[in-house]
Amino acid sequence: MSYKSYGLTSSLQRILTFLRSYVLTLFLLSPFSFLPCSGQVKRSPKESPHFVYQSSLSLAYGVENISTGAKMSPNNNLSFEIEQIVAYQFNNYIFTGIGTGLDFWFCDKKTSPFIPIFANATVKFIDKKTAPFLFVNLGYAFKWQTEKKVEETLFYGTKAGICFKTGIGLNLKFSEKISFLLSAYYKMQQSAVQFRESDILLAETKNQLFHFIGVKIAVLY
Numbered sequence: 001m002s003y004k005s006y007g008l009t010s011s012l013q014r015i016l017t018f019l020r021s022y023v024l025t026l027f028l029l030s031p032f033s034f035l036p037c038s039g040q041v042k043r044s045p046k047e048s049p050h051f052v053y054q055s056s057l058s059l060a061y062g063v064e065n066i067s068t069g070a071k072m073s074p075n076n077n078l079s080f081e082i083e084q085i086v087a088y089q090f091n092n093y094i095f096t097g098i099g100t101g102l103d104f105w106f107c108d109k110k111t112s113p114f115i116p117i118f119a120n121a122t123v124k125f126i127d128k129k130t131a132p133f134l135f136v137n138l139g140y141a142f143k144w145q146t147e148k149k150v151e152e153t154l155f156y157g158t159k160a161g162i163c164f165k166t167g168i169g170l171n172l173k174f175s176e177k178i179s180f181l182l183s184a185y186y187k188m189q190q191s192a193v194q195f196r197e198s199d200i201l202l203a204e205t206k207n208q209l210f211h212f213i214g215v216k217i218a219v220l221y
Contacts, residue, residue, distance in 0.1 A: 115141065
């Protein structure tokens, strides 16, 4: 081998050695170098299907106007709700179940209580200690108190009807079996309004939709 050929080979080897060192250095300095190897990725253990329970408190305020005969009145109802859900958790992300509760509407020193019975579906988007989730409730709310009071000029929520609620929030995992859920939601209740049409005559609107925006805090266990 000639001296010239030997020098070319030696230079090529030095270039290849430099490139290998350069690529290795880039990899060690990159964010990917701090990730564990594929065989060492730590994942939450997959939950076997089981029953779970959710207890919650909700507070919501009415939005949009409500028809009261020939005029529109503001939906000033404040809704305070207690719920209990029994659900079946299929995996780390999804559970569905049924629930019931008490829903009290407060407006102008008057109270209109409902007893909702509903189906629930909840989906958690990621399997982390703090994870966003979406829930949907659909059911029927029965009236606890339905008598018409002659002395009242305006009374909201006088009929039973379909109820619907959906919201998004954060699932904060406190331990393996307990999580706290914080969410904002929209609620719709089908009901009616009783109002005074004259000094001696009371009237009641047909079924209409009451809309609410609220917040909820819950414990999942």
